[in-house]
Amino acid sequence: MLGKVLLTIDAIGLLLGAPIADMSHSHIYNPRWPPHAKFHCGQTITLSVALGLATLFFTWRSSFLAPSTPAAVAARVARDSLHTAVVVGTIYWLAGLIAVTYPGSAGSDPEFGTGFPQAPVFSAFTTVAVTGWAYETWMR
Template sequence: MLGNILLSISALGQILGPFIADFNETHVMNPRWPPHARFHNGQTMSMGLALGLSSLYYAFRPTANVIVKQESIKTAAVFGTLYWVTGLSAILYPGSKGMDPEFGEGFPQFWMFSIFALCSLMGSYLETRQLKSQTPKVE
């Protein structure tokens, strides 16, 4: 149960976070942004939505088969970490910064992205561990 809660926290962060953080004057409404930058921001926001919904689907996918459920939870974790890992890696590209200079400095996304990724990974670990205890032993 705790595992699915952690997976859900990460998924909801992916679904809502980009729209909360980016649909304002720092990103989508920034008059200095060229249209192609807005295109890629929209792509990223939609990707977060799609990955979060996919993660929720696999986390709560109904199945009576414990082995299939374990694989679904692992798939939920993959979908649940992709957005956060790619967000963390974005700072490595030449000329990339966590914020436009007019809005501040630093990489404020680091901790949030790391925590959400860990929620997904820890949720998967806890949920699959619980499911393994329900797996029948083969002799």
């Protein structure tokens, strides 16, 4: 159960993180951003929310199996769902960690500072998801 709670925390980060961070003066409401940059910002917000919903679905999917489901089938669904949950739950964070390596990219626009302020958050949520998956898969 602890592992599923950790994966749920990851999903909440996906559901709320991008909408809160990107629906701001430094992103979507930044008058200096061209329309195409705002398009990609909207794409990123939508992707984050969709991945958060999928992570929740796969994390808790096995909890809603019919009581008549054979034990072997239920165990397989539970295992496969957790594997899928960790993949879906880390795609966004890993993509964010990698995005800073693209030519000309940066973690923030110069008017808002330098560095890569998202790195600790992206790393933390990746760690939470992988820890939750590992706990449910190997430690319980």
